[in-house]
Amino acid sequence: MNIVLRGGIGLHEISIAQSIIEIAEAKAREQNSRCVQVIKIRLGDFTTIVREALEFAFEIARRETLAENARLEIERVPMVVQCVACGSVTDPVREVCLICPHCGLPLKVISGEELQVEYIEIESEAERV
Amino acid sequence: MDRVSVQTNVLKANQELAAENRRLFESEGTVVINLMSAPGAGKTSLLEATIPEFRGRYQLAVIEGDLQTDLDSQRIRALGTRSHQITTGTVCHLDARMIARALADLPVQGLDLLVIENVGNLICPASYDLGESIRVVLCSVAEGAEKPKKYPVMFHKADVVLLNKTDLAAASGVDLRELRTNVREVNPKATIFEVSCRTGVGLDAWVGWLEDAIDSRSVAAIARK
Numbered sequence: 001m002n003i004v005l006r007g008g009i010g011l012h013e014i015s016i017a018q019s020i021i022e023i024a025e026a027k028a029r030e031q032n033s034r035c036v037q038v039i040k041i042r043l044g045d046f047t048t049i050v051r052e053a054l055e056f057a058f059e060i061a062r063r064e065t066l067a068e069n070a071r072l073e074i075e076r077v078p079m080v081v082q083c084v085a086c087g088s089v090t091d092p093v094r095e096v097c098l099i100c101p102h103c104g105l106p107l108k109v110i111s112g113e114e115l116q117v118e119y120i121e122i123e124s125e126a127e128r129v
Numbered sequence: 130m131d132r133v134s135v136q137t138n139v140l141k142a143n144q145e146l147a148a149e150n151r152r153l154f155e156s157e158g159t160v161v162i163n164l165m166s167a168p169g170a171g172k173t174s175l176l177e178a179t180i181p182e183f184r185g186r187y188q189l190a191v192i193e194g195d196l197q198t199d200l201d202s203q204r205i206r207a208l209g210t211r212s213h214q215i216t217t218g219t220v221c222h223l224d225a226r227m228i229a230r231a232l233a234d235l236p237v238q239g240l241d242l243l244v245i246e247n248v249g250n251l252i253c254p255a256s257y258d259l260g261e262s263i264r265v266v267l268c269s270v271a272e273g274a275e276k277p278k279k280y281p282v283m284f285h286k287a288d289v290v291l292l293n294k295t296d297l298a299a300a301s302g303v304d305l306r307e308l309r310t311n312v313r314e315v316n317p318k319a320t321i322f323e324v325s326c327r328t329g330v331g332l333d334a335w336v337g338w339l340e341d342a343i344d345s346r347s348v349a350a351i352a353r354k
Contacts (some may be wrong), residue, residue: 012221017138027135041139048252050280050323057272096281097314106317109285115256117135124131 013053016115024120025066031122033096036067038121046079046096046112070120079112143257146225150260153232159240159340160346163261165283167276168249170269171293173201174326177243180208182336187241187343190264192231194223196250197296201246222253225260241343251280263342269294270308271301277311289322291335296325 022037043049051074058072082089083100090107098107138144148328154161166172176191184187190211193201197216203210213235215227228245245261266287268276271294277284280325284290290312298305305323312321320338324331 012256014224015220015224015253016139019142022142023135023137027133027137029203031131031133033131046253046282046285067169077343082302096278097283098285099314099317115139117137117139119132119134119136121132 011057011071013049013057014061016049017054017057020058020072020117020128021061021065021067024070025096027103027120028066028122030039031124033122033124034066035123036070036120037123038071038073038119039067040073040118040120041077041113042077043077043087043115044077044079044112046109048054048117051076075118077111077114080112081112083106132347134245135297140256140258142354143225147260148231150225151230151262151291154237154243154262155261156347157237157240159233159237160242160263161336162242162244162246162260162263162265163247163254164265164267165251165254165287166249166267166269167248170249170267170272171326172267173204173233175263175267175291175324176205176246178326178329178332179209179322179339180205180210182332182354184209185338189242189244190235190237190240192228192235192243192245194227194246196248206267213253217248221248221250222257223247223259224257228259241346242339245286248254251276251283255280255283262346263288265289265291266314267293268308269290270298270303270305273301274303274308274311275309278314281315284306284312284319287319289338291297291302291317292321292323293326293332295323296328331339 012115020041024036027100028036062068080089081098085103086103087103088102100107137212140332149224164172191205192213194215194217195201202212202214213231215231245259264287270292292308309321322331322335324335
């Protein structure tokens with residue numbers, strides 16, 4: 001399903017929001033729940049996902065899904081880079097430069113690329129009755 | 130209310146499909162390029178300049194991704210090369226499922242090289258693995274020297290960065306060395322080529338590099354069989 005925003009603008013945050021909801025729905029169904037109340041994700045700074053755009057996209061994408069009333073909780077993961085040679089760690093990276101200031105070798109991104117559904121909170125069958 | 134652990138990458142579904150595509154490409158010994166750039170950087174022009182160099186030596190085909198029109202596919206077919214157009218409508222990137230579907234129309238059997246020309250966009254395509262073997266990012270110098278710093282994720286993930294329209298550097302007031310340094314800083318490992326698809330300057334090095342990639346892939350595929 002593709003959701004088209006007013007004006008026909010598509011954003012990849014829409015696709016990302018739909019994937020988040022599909023993952024949450026699948027897990028909820030596995031638990032015999034029909035109602036997702038919270039979806040907690042981890043979002044790295046070194047991704048192409050803009051938090052505000054994702055929140056907006058989520059509001060649209062959750063309609064008529066098991067996550068219709070769900071709250072999206074986003075934990076920001078800062079970008080951290082480390083030199084594989086001298087081990088020096090930089091956090092956070094202001095202007096992305098992945099060359100070690102100490103030894104001139106390439107830096108490895110050790111965090112900041114996360115885009116992960118951590119957990120969901122669901123209404124159990126017992127609560128529904 | 131129950132809390133249930135999920136621990137699932139949001140892009141997992143795409144990554145699984147990309148892995149299937151990759152297995153297929155590797156079993157056929159096909160080198161697959163995911164070609165990405167901003168709109169108008171010269172992706173189709175690069176193909177028009179590169180494909181004739183391979184004619185008669187390699188079997189190749191192109192998948193074109195655009196929001197609308199099959200104009201780019203027409204340009205590729207005009208070279209006598211097979212091309213499949215994906216029109217995404219409003220979707221700003223190609224994903225692995227779109228490629229799997231395109232392969233029904235454009236089988237990879239016997240192909241040495243498949244180029245997937247992504248939707249012109251320096252943001253979204255960076256997140257979607259298509260199953261490619263080589264990620265090529267094209268940046269025209271006229272876009273400005275700071276582009277790699279403004280779109281670091283895209284440039285960081287590239288195997289090859291081609292700096293195109295070098296003939297326009299002086300007219301654009303862009304220092305090629307500064308652009309090159311900015312690519313290096315976000316991606317110290319990328320192979321960088323400076324080219325002008327219009328004048329042909331610098332294309333030899335790129336074509337030679339790609340030939341080596343295709344030849345070594347063929348050898349690897351034969352070794353597996």
